[in-house]
């Protein structure tokens with residue numbers, strides 16, 4: 001699996017198994033694309049990377065190099081080892097889902113990170129999973145002093161990425177967010193990649 005490159009086509013998701021201590025790089029191939037990243041403990045998918053537990057563990061709203069993402073059982077699952085992107089990531093927003101698109105005025109089906117995750121995990125035999133609040137790599141959400149959010153477009157350039165190291169044997173799912181109804185992906189969802197190091 002070493003050095004394997006997994007292409008995640010625009011608006012789709014892919015899973016990789018990463019052994020404890022294994023490293024991988026998530027790359028924004030064309031730039032300007034948000035990645036919804038999920039990680040589940042391989043031995044028990046009831047344990048997963050949890051943004052809300054991570055915010056408590058690191059006393060921050062957003063990830064920083066050298067810190068861990070922790071699970072809903074408060075154990076480190078991924079370390080953010082290196083960041084050669086602008087360093088803008090989100091840990092506040094739920095994954096997009098069919099209702100979100102309906103509320104944004106979409107008529108009919110629209111791909112979403114939630115369905116992407118569920119489809120990929122079902123393909124691995126996990127038909128019923130919690131949908132965790134993801135780690136939204138490259139997603140630009142700023143919190144104002146009054147608590148309001150400002151959304152902007154992902155500031156990444158082509159080839160920007162982050163390197164993560166697994167603290168547990170885990171299943172990592174990366175979804176190339178299909179959001180095209182607001183600015184986060186510049187209204188143009190594109191592909192991402194997972195490089196196993």
Ligand SMILES: [Zn+2]
Pocket residue numbers: 036095096112113114176177178179
């Ligand atoms: Zn999404």
